[in-house]
Amino acid sequence: MSDPLAAPTIEKPRNQWRDVWDQFTTHKGALVGMTVLGVLLAFVLLGPFLWHEETLTTTEKIMLKNKPPSARFPMGTDQLGRDFLKRMMQGGQVSIAVGLVAMMISIFLGTTVGVLAGFFRRLDGPLMRLTDLFLSLPLLPLLLVMVMLFRDALAGVLGPEFGTFMLIVTAIGITSWMQSARVVRGEVLALKEREFVLAARSIGTPPRRVILRHVLPNVISPVMVAATLNIAEAIITESALSFLGLGFPPDFPTWGRLLYDGVSYMQQYPERVMLPGLAISLTVLSVNYIGDGLRDALDPRIRGR
Protein backbone atom coordinates (compact mmCIF):
# COMPACT_ATOMS: atom_id res chain seq x y z
CA MET A 1 0.00 0.00 0.00
CA SER A 2 1.33 3.38 -0.85
CA ASP A 3 1.15 6.21 1.63
CA PRO A 4 -1.89 8.36 0.80
CA LEU A 5 -0.22 11.38 2.31
CA ALA A 6 2.77 11.19 0.00
CA ALA A 7 3.05 14.12 -2.33
CA PRO A 8 1.77 13.40 -5.81
CA THR A 9 4.72 12.34 -7.82
CA ILE A 10 5.77 15.06 -10.18
CA GLU A 11 7.49 13.76 -13.20
CA LYS A 12 11.01 14.98 -13.12
CA PRO A 13 11.97 17.29 -15.98
CA ARG A 14 13.59 15.11 -18.54
CA ASN A 15 17.12 15.71 -19.53
CA GLN A 16 17.73 16.08 -23.26
CA TRP A 17 20.38 13.39 -23.21
CA ARG A 18 17.91 11.01 -21.52
CA ASP A 19 15.62 11.48 -24.51
CA VAL A 20 18.48 10.88 -26.88
CA TRP A 21 19.39 7.72 -25.01
CA ASP A 22 15.78 6.48 -25.03
CA GLN A 23 15.55 7.01 -28.76
CA PHE A 24 18.94 5.39 -29.21
CA THR A 25 17.81 2.24 -27.41
CA THR A 26 14.94 1.79 -29.85
CA HIS A 27 17.44 1.34 -32.67
CA LYS A 28 18.14 -2.38 -32.65
CA GLY A 29 21.17 -2.25 -34.89
CA ALA A 30 22.80 0.38 -32.72
CA LEU A 31 22.25 -1.68 -29.57
CA VAL A 32 23.72 -4.78 -31.14
CA GLY A 33 26.58 -2.67 -32.44
CA MET A 34 27.16 -1.26 -28.97
CA THR A 35 27.23 -4.75 -27.44
CA VAL A 36 29.62 -6.11 -30.06
CA LEU A 37 31.90 -3.09 -29.72
CA GLY A 38 31.78 -3.49 -25.94
CA VAL A 39 32.85 -7.12 -26.20
CA LEU A 40 35.65 -6.22 -28.60
CA LEU A 41 36.84 -3.39 -26.35
CA ALA A 42 36.78 -5.68 -23.34
CA PHE A 43 38.78 -8.26 -25.28
CA VAL A 44 41.33 -5.67 -26.29
CA LEU A 45 41.61 -3.70 -23.05
CA LEU A 46 40.87 -6.21 -20.30
CA GLY A 47 42.16 -9.24 -22.19
CA PRO A 48 45.85 -8.58 -21.49
CA PHE A 49 45.14 -8.54 -17.74
CA LEU A 50 43.35 -11.87 -17.84
CA TRP A 51 45.54 -13.66 -20.32
CA HIS A 52 49.19 -13.93 -19.40
CA GLU A 53 51.49 -14.89 -22.16
CA GLU A 54 54.05 -17.48 -21.21
CA THR A 55 57.58 -16.24 -21.43
CA LEU A 56 59.28 -18.62 -23.79
CA THR A 57 62.90 -18.91 -24.77
CA THR A 58 63.79 -18.56 -28.43
CA THR A 59 64.31 -22.31 -28.76
CA GLU A 60 60.89 -23.01 -27.31
CA LYS A 61 59.38 -20.44 -29.65
CA ILE A 62 60.94 -22.10 -32.66
CA MET A 63 59.59 -25.47 -31.46
CA LEU A 64 56.15 -23.96 -30.96
CA LYS A 65 55.76 -22.05 -34.22
CA ASN A 66 52.67 -22.46 -36.39
CA LYS A 67 50.74 -24.45 -33.77
CA PRO A 68 47.00 -24.89 -34.27
CA PRO A 69 44.63 -23.53 -31.62
CA SER A 70 44.88 -25.47 -28.34
CA ALA A 71 44.21 -24.93 -24.63
CA ARG A 72 47.67 -23.48 -24.24
CA PHE A 73 47.34 -21.14 -27.22
CA PRO A 74 43.62 -20.49 -27.82
CA MET A 75 44.30 -18.96 -31.24
CA GLY A 76 47.44 -20.89 -32.06
CA THR A 77 50.89 -19.43 -32.62
CA ASP A 78 52.30 -17.54 -35.56
CA GLN A 79 55.30 -18.25 -37.77
CA LEU A 80 57.68 -17.01 -35.05
CA GLY A 81 56.03 -18.95 -32.24
CA ARG A 82 54.27 -15.95 -30.74
CA ASP A 83 50.91 -16.35 -29.04
CA PHE A 84 48.36 -15.20 -31.61
CA LEU A 85 45.74 -14.34 -28.98
CA LYS A 86 48.16 -11.91 -27.36
CA ARG A 87 49.00 -10.39 -30.75
CA MET A 88 45.30 -9.93 -31.51
CA MET A 89 44.84 -8.05 -28.23
CA GLN A 90 47.83 -5.80 -28.82
CA GLY A 91 46.84 -5.26 -32.44
CA GLY A 92 43.35 -4.27 -31.42
CA GLN A 93 44.66 -1.71 -28.95
CA VAL A 94 46.70 -0.03 -31.66
CA SER A 95 43.95 -0.20 -34.30
CA ILE A 96 41.34 1.29 -32.00
CA ALA A 97 43.75 3.91 -30.68
CA VAL A 98 44.56 4.94 -34.25
CA GLY A 99 40.86 5.22 -34.99
CA LEU A 100 40.18 7.38 -31.94
CA VAL A 101 43.14 9.74 -32.26
CA ALA A 102 42.74 10.17 -36.02
CA MET A 103 39.05 10.91 -35.45
CA MET A 104 39.92 13.59 -32.88
CA ILE A 105 42.37 15.29 -35.25
CA SER A 106 39.95 15.15 -38.15
CA ILE A 107 37.01 16.39 -36.06
CA PHE A 108 39.08 19.20 -34.60
CA LEU A 109 40.18 20.35 -38.05
CA GLY A 110 36.75 19.86 -39.55
CA THR A 111 34.92 21.73 -36.80
CA THR A 112 37.42 24.58 -36.82
CA VAL A 113 37.25 25.03 -40.56
CA GLY A 114 33.48 24.60 -40.60
CA VAL A 115 32.81 27.08 -37.80
CA LEU A 116 35.20 29.68 -39.20
CA ALA A 117 33.78 29.34 -42.69
CA GLY A 118 30.22 29.46 -41.50
CA PHE A 119 30.65 32.28 -39.01
CA PHE A 120 32.95 34.68 -40.78
CA ARG A 121 31.72 35.52 -44.22
CA ARG A 122 35.13 36.68 -45.38
CA LEU A 123 36.72 33.32 -44.61
CA ASP A 124 33.91 31.33 -46.20
CA GLY A 125 35.13 31.51 -49.78
CA PRO A 126 38.79 30.65 -49.24
CA LEU A 127 38.10 27.94 -46.67
CA MET A 128 35.47 26.23 -48.79
CA ARG A 129 37.76 26.35 -51.84
CA LEU A 130 40.38 24.69 -49.66
CA THR A 131 37.87 22.00 -48.71
CA ASP A 132 37.01 21.44 -52.36
CA LEU A 133 40.69 21.22 -53.17
CA PHE A 134 41.21 18.56 -50.51
CA LEU A 135 38.16 16.68 -51.76
CA SER A 136 39.66 16.49 -55.24
CA LEU A 137 42.99 15.14 -54.05
CA PRO A 138 43.50 11.42 -54.59
CA LEU A 139 43.67 10.56 -50.89
CA LEU A 140 44.88 6.98 -50.78
CA PRO A 141 47.84 7.58 -53.11
CA LEU A 142 48.74 10.73 -51.17
CA LEU A 143 48.52 8.89 -47.85
CA LEU A 144 50.85 6.24 -49.22
CA VAL A 145 53.25 8.91 -50.41
CA MET A 146 53.15 10.71 -47.07
CA VAL A 147 53.87 7.54 -45.16
CA MET A 148 56.72 6.69 -47.51
CA LEU A 149 58.21 10.18 -47.19
CA PHE A 150 58.07 10.81 -43.49
CA ARG A 151 58.14 7.37 -41.90
CA ASP A 152 61.89 7.12 -41.58
CA ALA A 153 62.37 10.77 -40.70
CA LEU A 154 59.80 10.67 -37.89
CA ALA A 155 60.90 7.26 -36.72
CA GLY A 156 64.36 8.73 -36.21
CA VAL A 157 63.02 11.53 -34.00
CA LEU A 158 60.20 9.87 -32.06
CA GLY A 159 61.18 6.22 -32.20
CA PRO A 160 59.86 3.71 -34.74
CA GLU A 161 56.60 2.91 -32.94
CA PHE A 162 55.46 6.27 -31.65
CA GLY A 163 56.76 8.03 -34.77
CA THR A 164 54.76 5.79 -37.10
CA PHE A 165 51.72 6.14 -34.87
CA MET A 166 51.88 9.94 -34.94
CA LEU A 167 52.51 9.97 -38.68
CA ILE A 168 49.61 7.67 -39.47
CA VAL A 169 47.06 9.40 -37.25
CA THR A 170 48.09 12.84 -38.51
CA ALA A 171 48.03 11.73 -42.12
CA ILE A 172 44.59 10.14 -41.73
CA GLY A 173 43.36 13.16 -39.77
CA ILE A 174 44.36 15.75 -42.33
CA THR A 175 42.88 13.76 -45.20
CA SER A 176 39.46 13.09 -43.66
CA TRP A 177 38.20 16.38 -42.18
CA MET A 178 36.36 17.65 -45.25
CA GLN A 179 32.96 16.02 -44.74
CA SER A 180 32.61 17.23 -41.17
CA ALA A 181 33.74 20.73 -42.18
CA ARG A 182 30.98 20.90 -44.76
CA VAL A 183 28.33 19.63 -42.37
CA VAL A 184 29.41 22.00 -39.60
CA ARG A 185 29.53 24.97 -41.96
CA GLY A 186 25.97 24.29 -43.06
CA GLU A 187 24.75 24.07 -39.47
CA VAL A 188 26.60 27.23 -38.45
CA LEU A 189 25.21 29.18 -41.40
CA ALA A 190 21.70 28.32 -40.23
CA LEU A 191 22.45 28.91 -36.52
CA LYS A 192 24.01 32.28 -37.20
CA GLU A 193 20.64 33.68 -38.27
CA ARG A 194 18.81 32.43 -35.17
CA GLU A 195 17.51 34.82 -32.53
CA PHE A 196 19.69 33.66 -29.66
CA VAL A 197 22.82 34.41 -31.63
CA LEU A 198 21.40 37.80 -32.54
CA ALA A 199 20.61 38.41 -28.86
CA ALA A 200 24.09 37.44 -27.80
CA ARG A 201 25.57 39.68 -30.44
CA SER A 202 23.34 42.62 -29.57
CA ILE A 203 24.61 42.71 -25.99
CA GLY A 204 28.10 42.95 -27.33
CA THR A 205 29.40 39.39 -26.94
CA PRO A 206 32.67 39.09 -28.82
CA PRO A 207 32.62 36.59 -31.72
CA ARG A 208 34.95 34.20 -29.91
CA ARG A 209 32.49 33.79 -27.06
CA VAL A 210 29.47 33.60 -29.34
CA ILE A 211 31.16 30.71 -31.10
CA LEU A 212 32.25 28.89 -27.97
CA ARG A 213 29.09 29.38 -25.89
CA HIS A 214 26.27 29.55 -28.38
CA VAL A 215 27.28 28.04 -31.69
CA LEU A 216 29.51 25.11 -30.76
CA PRO A 217 27.11 23.43 -28.29
CA ASN A 218 24.48 23.45 -31.01
CA VAL A 219 26.60 21.76 -33.63
CA ILE A 220 27.48 18.91 -31.30
CA SER A 221 24.95 16.47 -32.75
CA PRO A 222 26.20 16.43 -36.35
CA VAL A 223 29.76 16.45 -35.08
CA MET A 224 29.12 13.37 -32.95
CA VAL A 225 27.67 11.50 -35.90
CA ALA A 226 30.59 12.54 -38.10
CA ALA A 227 32.97 11.49 -35.35
CA THR A 228 31.64 7.94 -35.13
CA LEU A 229 31.80 7.53 -38.89
CA ASN A 230 35.33 8.95 -38.88
CA ILE A 231 36.48 6.34 -36.37
CA ALA A 232 35.28 3.59 -38.67
CA GLU A 233 36.92 5.19 -41.67
CA ALA A 234 40.21 5.73 -39.86
CA ILE A 235 40.37 2.10 -38.72
CA ILE A 236 39.82 0.95 -42.30
CA THR A 237 42.40 3.37 -43.69
CA GLU A 238 45.01 2.30 -41.17
CA SER A 239 44.41 -1.36 -41.94
CA ALA A 240 44.61 -0.60 -45.66
CA LEU A 241 47.97 1.14 -45.17
CA SER A 242 49.24 -1.76 -43.10
CA PHE A 243 47.90 -4.14 -45.69
CA LEU A 244 49.86 -2.39 -48.43
CA GLY A 245 52.99 -2.74 -46.31
CA LEU A 246 53.18 0.98 -45.51
CA GLY A 247 51.91 0.92 -41.94
CA PHE A 248 53.48 0.03 -38.64
CA PRO A 249 56.77 -1.89 -38.31
CA PRO A 250 56.38 -5.71 -38.32
CA ASP A 251 56.96 -6.35 -34.62
CA PHE A 252 54.30 -3.79 -33.71
CA PRO A 253 51.03 -5.52 -34.49
CA THR A 254 47.80 -3.92 -35.63
CA TRP A 255 44.85 -5.86 -36.99
CA GLY A 256 45.70 -4.72 -40.51
CA ARG A 257 49.31 -5.75 -40.09
CA LEU A 258 48.31 -9.18 -38.72
CA LEU A 259 46.03 -9.66 -41.72
CA TYR A 260 48.85 -8.65 -44.06
CA ASP A 261 51.24 -11.08 -42.36
CA GLY A 262 48.61 -13.80 -42.46
CA VAL A 263 48.15 -13.54 -46.22
CA SER A 264 51.47 -15.30 -46.84
CA TYR A 265 50.27 -18.26 -44.76
CA MET A 266 46.69 -18.14 -45.97
CA GLN A 267 46.72 -21.59 -47.57
CA GLN A 268 47.92 -23.49 -44.51
CA TYR A 269 46.52 -21.33 -41.70
CA PRO A 270 43.45 -19.46 -42.92
CA GLU A 271 42.48 -18.54 -39.34
CA ARG A 272 45.35 -16.06 -39.18
CA VAL A 273 43.69 -14.06 -41.93
CA MET A 274 40.14 -14.62 -40.72
CA LEU A 275 40.56 -13.51 -37.11
CA PRO A 276 42.05 -10.06 -37.71
CA GLY A 277 39.82 -9.52 -40.72
CA LEU A 278 36.73 -10.39 -38.70
CA ALA A 279 37.87 -8.16 -35.87
CA ILE A 280 38.30 -5.17 -38.21
CA SER A 281 35.00 -5.82 -39.95
CA LEU A 282 33.05 -6.28 -36.73
CA THR A 283 34.50 -3.14 -35.18
CA VAL A 284 33.77 -1.04 -38.24
CA LEU A 285 30.32 -2.54 -38.70
CA SER A 286 29.32 -1.92 -35.10
CA VAL A 287 30.72 1.61 -35.12
CA ASN A 288 28.77 2.32 -38.30
CA TYR A 289 25.58 0.96 -36.74
CA ILE A 290 26.15 3.10 -33.64
CA GLY A 291 26.59 6.10 -35.91
CA ASP A 292 23.32 5.25 -37.64
CA GLY A 293 21.53 5.01 -34.31
CA LEU A 294 23.10 8.24 -33.08
CA ARG A 295 21.97 10.04 -36.21
CA ASP A 296 18.38 9.02 -35.56
CA ALA A 297 18.60 9.68 -31.83
CA LEU A 298 20.09 13.15 -32.22
CA ASP A 299 17.61 14.23 -34.86
CA PRO A 300 14.85 16.07 -32.99
CA ARG A 301 12.42 15.51 -35.86
CA ILE A 302 12.65 11.75 -35.43
CA ARG A 303 13.06 11.71 -31.64
CA GLY A 304 9.56 12.69 -30.66
CA ARG A 305 7.95 9.89 -32.61
Next chain:
Amino acid sequence: MLTFILRRILTAIPTLLLISLVIFFLVDLAPGSPASEIPLTVPAEVRAKILESMGVNDPVYVRYGLWLKQFVWVEPLNLFDHFFGTTFAEGQQRIISYQTRSPVFDMIVQRIPQTMTVIGTAYLIGIMIALPIGIYSAYRQYSWFDQAGTFFAMVGFSVPTFFTGVLLIVIFSVKLGWFPSIYDTTLKVEDWESFLKQARQMALPVTVLALFNAASISRYMRSSVLDNLGQDYVRTARAKGMSERTVLLGHVLRNSLIPVVTVIALGIPSIFGGAIITEQVFKVNGLGAALIGAIHANDLPMVQTLTFIFATLIVTFNLIADILYGILDPRIRYV
Protein backbone atom coordinates in the same frame (compact mmCIF):
# COMPACT_ATOMS: atom_id res chain seq x y z
CA MET B 1 24.26 26.12 -69.92
CA LEU B 2 27.18 26.62 -72.28
CA THR B 3 28.52 29.52 -70.24
CA PHE B 4 28.17 27.38 -67.14
CA ILE B 5 30.15 24.55 -68.70
CA LEU B 6 32.82 26.95 -69.89
CA ARG B 7 33.08 28.59 -66.51
CA ARG B 8 33.31 25.24 -64.74
CA ILE B 9 36.09 24.13 -67.08
CA LEU B 10 37.94 27.39 -66.52
CA THR B 11 37.76 27.05 -62.74
CA ALA B 12 38.92 23.44 -62.98
CA ILE B 13 42.22 24.53 -64.53
CA PRO B 14 43.57 26.51 -61.54
CA THR B 15 42.37 23.74 -59.22
CA LEU B 16 44.35 21.20 -61.21
CA LEU B 17 47.40 23.46 -61.27
CA LEU B 18 47.26 23.84 -57.51
CA ILE B 19 46.85 20.09 -57.06
CA SER B 20 49.78 19.43 -59.37
CA LEU B 21 51.89 21.83 -57.28
CA VAL B 22 50.89 20.08 -54.04
CA ILE B 23 51.58 16.63 -55.46
CA PHE B 24 54.86 17.54 -57.13
CA PHE B 25 56.37 19.27 -54.14
CA LEU B 26 55.13 16.73 -51.62
CA VAL B 27 56.61 13.85 -53.59
CA ASP B 28 59.74 15.83 -54.28
CA LEU B 29 60.51 15.95 -50.55
CA ALA B 30 61.18 12.22 -50.67
CA PRO B 31 64.37 11.40 -48.79
CA GLY B 32 65.47 8.57 -51.09
CA SER B 33 67.86 9.75 -53.77
CA PRO B 34 67.52 8.48 -57.34
CA ALA B 35 71.21 7.70 -57.07
CA SER B 36 70.43 4.78 -54.77
CA GLU B 37 69.17 2.86 -57.78
CA ILE B 38 72.54 3.11 -59.51
CA PRO B 39 74.92 0.24 -58.60
CA LEU B 40 77.81 1.20 -56.33
CA THR B 41 80.36 -0.16 -58.79
CA VAL B 42 79.63 2.72 -61.13
CA PRO B 43 82.46 5.29 -60.82
CA ALA B 44 81.65 8.57 -59.14
CA GLU B 45 82.00 10.79 -62.21
CA VAL B 46 79.77 8.49 -64.27
CA ARG B 47 77.24 8.52 -61.46
CA ALA B 48 77.30 12.32 -61.42
CA LYS B 49 76.75 12.33 -65.18
CA ILE B 50 73.83 9.90 -64.90
CA LEU B 51 72.24 12.09 -62.26
CA GLU B 52 72.76 15.15 -64.42
CA SER B 53 71.16 13.43 -67.39
CA MET B 54 68.17 12.63 -65.17
CA GLY B 55 67.89 16.32 -64.42
CA VAL B 56 67.86 15.94 -60.64
CA ASN B 57 70.38 18.73 -60.10
CA ASP B 58 68.13 21.43 -61.49
CA PRO B 59 66.30 23.68 -59.04
CA VAL B 60 62.90 22.37 -58.07
CA TYR B 61 60.85 24.98 -59.97
CA VAL B 62 62.67 24.13 -63.19
CA ARG B 63 61.85 20.46 -62.72
CA TYR B 64 58.24 21.29 -61.89
CA GLY B 65 57.87 23.44 -64.99
CA LEU B 66 59.44 20.79 -67.18
CA TRP B 67 57.27 18.03 -65.70
CA LEU B 68 54.13 20.09 -66.16
CA LYS B 69 55.03 20.89 -69.76
CA GLN B 70 55.74 17.24 -70.44
CA PHE B 71 52.48 16.17 -68.81
CA VAL B 72 50.12 18.59 -70.53
CA TRP B 73 51.90 19.09 -73.86
CA VAL B 74 54.53 16.51 -74.84
CA GLU B 75 52.64 13.42 -73.70
CA PRO B 76 49.35 14.31 -75.40
CA LEU B 77 51.35 15.03 -78.56
CA ASN B 78 52.91 11.60 -78.27
CA LEU B 79 49.48 10.08 -77.92
CA PHE B 80 48.38 11.95 -81.04
CA ASP B 81 51.43 10.67 -82.93
CA HIS B 82 50.70 7.18 -81.76
CA PHE B 83 47.18 7.24 -83.17
CA PHE B 84 47.76 9.15 -86.41
CA GLY B 85 51.33 8.23 -87.23
CA THR B 86 52.50 11.83 -87.21
CA THR B 87 55.83 12.99 -85.75
CA PHE B 88 54.97 16.16 -83.84
CA ALA B 89 56.55 15.05 -80.58
CA GLU B 90 59.76 13.74 -82.06
CA GLY B 91 62.87 14.77 -80.19
CA GLN B 92 60.94 16.23 -77.25
CA GLN B 93 61.90 14.94 -73.84
CA ARG B 94 59.25 12.79 -72.16
CA ILE B 95 58.66 11.99 -68.48
CA ILE B 96 61.18 9.28 -67.75
CA SER B 97 60.73 6.74 -64.98
CA TYR B 98 63.68 6.23 -62.61
CA GLN B 99 62.94 2.51 -62.43
CA THR B 100 62.87 1.52 -66.06
CA ARG B 101 64.45 4.56 -67.74
CA SER B 102 61.61 4.44 -70.22
CA PRO B 103 58.77 6.94 -70.60
CA VAL B 104 56.32 6.78 -67.71
CA PHE B 105 53.38 6.92 -70.07
CA ASP B 106 54.52 3.83 -71.97
CA MET B 107 54.23 1.91 -68.72
CA ILE B 108 50.88 3.49 -67.92
CA VAL B 109 49.52 2.57 -71.34
CA GLN B 110 50.58 -1.02 -70.72
CA ARG B 111 48.84 -1.08 -67.36
CA ILE B 112 45.56 0.62 -68.23
CA PRO B 113 43.83 -2.36 -69.95
CA GLN B 114 44.14 -4.59 -66.87
CA THR B 115 42.77 -1.93 -64.56
CA MET B 116 40.00 -1.00 -66.96
CA THR B 117 38.76 -4.54 -67.61
CA VAL B 118 38.62 -5.44 -63.95
CA ILE B 119 37.35 -2.12 -62.59
CA GLY B 120 35.05 -1.33 -65.47
CA THR B 121 33.33 -4.71 -65.30
CA ALA B 122 33.10 -4.51 -61.54
CA TYR B 123 31.53 -1.08 -61.63
CA LEU B 124 29.00 -2.07 -64.29
CA ILE B 125 28.02 -5.21 -62.42
CA GLY B 126 27.85 -3.26 -59.19
CA ILE B 127 25.42 -0.79 -60.75
CA MET B 128 23.34 -3.58 -62.23
CA ILE B 129 23.02 -5.22 -58.81
CA ALA B 130 22.46 -1.98 -56.94
CA LEU B 131 19.68 -0.42 -58.99
CA PRO B 132 17.08 -3.23 -58.70
CA ILE B 133 17.89 -3.69 -55.01
CA GLY B 134 17.49 0.03 -54.37
CA ILE B 135 14.22 0.26 -56.28
CA TYR B 136 12.64 -2.77 -54.66
CA SER B 137 13.81 -1.79 -51.15
CA ALA B 138 12.18 1.59 -51.54
CA TYR B 139 9.03 0.16 -53.05
CA ARG B 140 8.60 -2.23 -50.16
CA GLN B 141 9.99 0.01 -47.44
CA TYR B 142 10.59 -1.74 -44.10
CA SER B 143 9.84 -5.15 -45.61
CA TRP B 144 12.21 -8.01 -44.88
CA PHE B 145 13.79 -7.38 -48.27
CA ASP B 146 14.48 -3.78 -47.34
CA GLN B 147 15.92 -4.79 -43.98
CA ALA B 148 18.15 -7.35 -45.68
CA GLY B 149 19.19 -4.74 -48.24
CA THR B 150 20.10 -2.28 -45.50
CA PHE B 151 22.14 -4.90 -43.73
CA PHE B 152 23.84 -5.89 -46.98
CA ALA B 153 24.75 -2.27 -47.69
CA MET B 154 26.06 -1.75 -44.16
CA VAL B 155 28.22 -4.87 -44.42
CA GLY B 156 29.26 -3.82 -47.92
CA PHE B 157 30.86 -0.60 -46.84
CA SER B 158 32.05 -1.73 -43.45
CA VAL B 159 33.99 -4.80 -44.49
CA PRO B 160 37.19 -3.63 -46.16
CA THR B 161 37.90 -4.96 -49.65
CA PHE B 162 41.21 -6.44 -48.59
CA PHE B 163 39.33 -8.70 -46.19
CA THR B 164 36.52 -9.70 -48.58
CA GLY B 165 39.16 -10.35 -51.23
CA VAL B 166 41.24 -12.58 -48.97
CA LEU B 167 38.08 -14.29 -47.67
CA LEU B 168 36.95 -15.13 -51.20
CA ILE B 169 40.43 -16.40 -52.06
CA VAL B 170 40.44 -18.68 -49.01
CA ILE B 171 36.98 -20.05 -49.81
CA PHE B 172 36.97 -20.25 -53.60
CA SER B 173 40.58 -20.78 -54.57
CA VAL B 174 42.13 -22.50 -51.58
CA LYS B 175 39.27 -24.66 -50.29
CA LEU B 176 37.14 -25.20 -53.39
CA GLY B 177 39.70 -24.53 -56.11
CA TRP B 178 37.14 -23.01 -58.46
CA PHE B 179 38.94 -19.81 -59.37
CA PRO B 180 42.62 -18.84 -59.57
CA SER B 181 43.78 -16.46 -56.85
CA ILE B 182 46.33 -14.68 -59.04
CA TYR B 183 45.37 -12.67 -62.08
CA ASP B 184 47.37 -13.70 -65.14
CA THR B 185 48.05 -10.52 -67.09
CA THR B 186 49.69 -12.28 -70.04
CA LEU B 187 46.55 -14.21 -70.91
CA LYS B 188 45.25 -13.25 -74.34
CA VAL B 189 41.62 -13.82 -75.17
CA GLU B 190 41.62 -15.55 -78.54
CA ASP B 191 39.09 -18.34 -78.43
CA TRP B 192 36.29 -19.64 -76.25
CA GLU B 193 38.65 -21.48 -73.91
CA SER B 194 40.86 -18.49 -73.16
CA PHE B 195 37.74 -16.37 -72.74
CA LEU B 196 36.50 -18.78 -70.06
CA LYS B 197 39.89 -18.62 -68.41
CA GLN B 198 39.78 -14.84 -68.43
CA ALA B 199 36.25 -14.86 -66.99
CA ARG B 200 37.35 -17.22 -64.24
CA GLN B 201 40.34 -15.14 -63.20
CA MET B 202 38.25 -11.99 -63.24
CA ALA B 203 35.46 -13.51 -61.17
CA LEU B 204 36.91 -12.91 -57.70
CA PRO B 205 38.28 -9.35 -58.05
CA VAL B 206 35.15 -8.29 -59.90
CA THR B 207 32.91 -9.78 -57.19
CA VAL B 208 34.80 -7.96 -54.45
CA LEU B 209 34.67 -4.58 -56.14
CA ALA B 210 31.12 -5.01 -57.42
CA LEU B 211 29.77 -5.79 -53.95
CA PHE B 212 31.61 -2.83 -52.50
CA ASN B 213 30.20 -0.46 -55.12
CA ALA B 214 26.72 -1.94 -55.05
CA ALA B 215 26.48 -1.29 -51.32
CA SER B 216 26.59 2.49 -51.51
CA ILE B 217 24.83 2.90 -54.87
CA SER B 218 21.87 0.81 -53.71
CA ARG B 219 21.46 3.13 -50.71
CA TYR B 220 21.41 6.21 -52.92
CA MET B 221 18.93 4.56 -55.26
CA ARG B 222 16.67 3.59 -52.37
CA SER B 223 16.49 7.07 -50.87
CA SER B 224 16.02 8.66 -54.27
CA VAL B 225 13.11 6.34 -55.14
CA LEU B 226 11.62 6.95 -51.69
CA ASP B 227 11.73 10.70 -52.30
CA ASN B 228 9.94 10.28 -55.59
CA LEU B 229 7.32 7.80 -54.39
CA GLY B 230 5.85 10.46 -52.13
CA GLN B 231 5.44 12.97 -54.94
CA ASP B 232 2.11 14.12 -56.32
CA TYR B 233 2.78 12.92 -59.84
CA VAL B 234 2.96 9.37 -58.56
CA ARG B 235 -0.49 9.73 -57.01
CA THR B 236 -1.78 11.21 -60.26
CA ALA B 237 -0.36 8.35 -62.26
CA ARG B 238 -1.92 5.82 -59.91
CA ALA B 239 -5.24 7.67 -59.93
CA LYS B 240 -5.31 7.48 -63.69
CA GLY B 241 -5.25 3.73 -63.26
CA MET B 242 -1.77 3.03 -64.48
CA SER B 243 -0.31 -0.30 -63.56
CA GLU B 244 2.22 -0.30 -60.73
CA ARG B 245 4.78 -1.47 -63.24
CA THR B 246 4.34 1.64 -65.38
CA VAL B 247 4.30 3.92 -62.38
CA LEU B 248 7.45 2.46 -60.93
CA LEU B 249 9.51 1.77 -64.02
CA GLY B 250 8.14 4.48 -66.28
CA HIS B 251 7.68 7.44 -63.99
CA VAL B 252 9.50 6.99 -60.72
CA LEU B 253 12.59 5.27 -62.06
CA ARG B 254 13.40 7.94 -64.60
CA ASN B 255 13.15 10.73 -62.08
CA SER B 256 15.01 8.95 -59.32
CA LEU B 257 17.91 8.08 -61.60
CA ILE B 258 18.89 11.75 -61.90
CA PRO B 259 20.78 12.06 -58.61
CA VAL B 260 22.00 8.48 -58.83
CA VAL B 261 23.63 9.03 -62.21
CA THR B 262 25.68 11.87 -60.79
CA VAL B 263 26.64 9.75 -57.80
CA ILE B 264 27.76 7.04 -60.19
CA ALA B 265 29.85 9.54 -62.14
CA LEU B 266 31.38 10.88 -58.93
CA GLY B 267 32.24 7.36 -57.80
CA ILE B 268 34.31 6.44 -60.84
CA PRO B 269 37.58 8.11 -59.77
CA SER B 270 37.36 6.86 -56.20
CA ILE B 271 37.11 3.37 -57.63
CA PHE B 272 40.55 3.75 -59.11
CA GLY B 273 41.85 4.61 -55.66
CA GLY B 274 40.05 1.69 -54.04
CA ALA B 275 41.25 -0.62 -56.76
CA ILE B 276 44.82 -0.09 -55.56
CA ILE B 277 44.02 -2.46 -52.71
CA THR B 278 42.07 -4.98 -54.76
CA GLU B 279 44.82 -5.08 -57.36
CA GLN B 280 47.28 -5.79 -54.60
CA VAL B 281 45.15 -8.62 -53.18
CA PHE B 282 44.68 -10.40 -56.51
CA LYS B 283 48.05 -9.41 -57.98
CA VAL B 284 46.43 -7.62 -60.90
CA ASN B 285 49.22 -5.83 -62.71
CA GLY B 286 47.34 -2.58 -63.18
CA LEU B 287 47.75 1.11 -62.40
CA GLY B 288 47.41 0.64 -58.64
CA ALA B 289 50.11 -2.00 -58.61
CA ALA B 290 52.30 0.34 -60.66
CA LEU B 291 51.81 3.07 -58.05
CA ILE B 292 52.70 0.80 -55.13
CA GLY B 293 55.73 -0.51 -57.00
CA ALA B 294 56.88 3.01 -57.80
CA ILE B 295 56.45 4.11 -54.18
CA HIS B 296 58.57 1.24 -52.92
CA ALA B 297 61.22 1.89 -55.59
CA ASN B 298 61.38 5.66 -54.95
CA ASP B 299 60.44 6.27 -58.57
CA LEU B 300 59.38 9.89 -58.15
CA PRO B 301 58.32 10.76 -61.73
CA MET B 302 56.07 7.70 -61.82
CA VAL B 303 54.48 8.49 -58.44
CA GLN B 304 53.94 12.15 -59.37
CA THR B 305 52.44 11.33 -62.74
CA LEU B 306 50.15 8.57 -61.49
CA THR B 307 48.91 10.58 -58.53
CA PHE B 308 48.25 13.53 -60.78
CA ILE B 309 46.35 11.30 -63.19
CA PHE B 310 44.14 10.17 -60.30
CA ALA B 311 43.57 13.82 -59.35
CA THR B 312 42.72 14.73 -62.95
CA LEU B 313 40.17 11.91 -62.99
CA ILE B 314 38.53 13.23 -59.84
CA VAL B 315 38.31 16.80 -61.14
CA THR B 316 37.06 15.65 -64.54
CA PHE B 317 34.34 13.44 -63.13
CA ASN B 318 33.23 16.18 -60.74
CA LEU B 319 32.83 18.36 -63.80
CA ILE B 320 30.97 15.64 -65.68
CA ALA B 321 28.65 15.07 -62.71
CA ASP B 322 27.82 18.78 -62.52
CA ILE B 323 27.11 19.00 -66.24
CA LEU B 324 25.09 15.76 -66.25
CA TYR B 325 22.95 17.08 -63.46
CA GLY B 326 22.11 20.16 -65.47
CA ILE B 327 21.35 18.17 -68.60
CA LEU B 328 19.23 15.52 -66.90
CA ASP B 329 17.20 17.73 -64.62
CA PRO B 330 15.45 20.53 -66.49
CA ARG B 331 14.49 22.16 -63.19
CA ILE B 332 18.13 23.01 -62.62
CA ARG B 333 19.26 25.98 -64.59
CA TYR B 334 22.65 27.41 -64.13
CA VAL B 335 23.13 31.08 -64.67
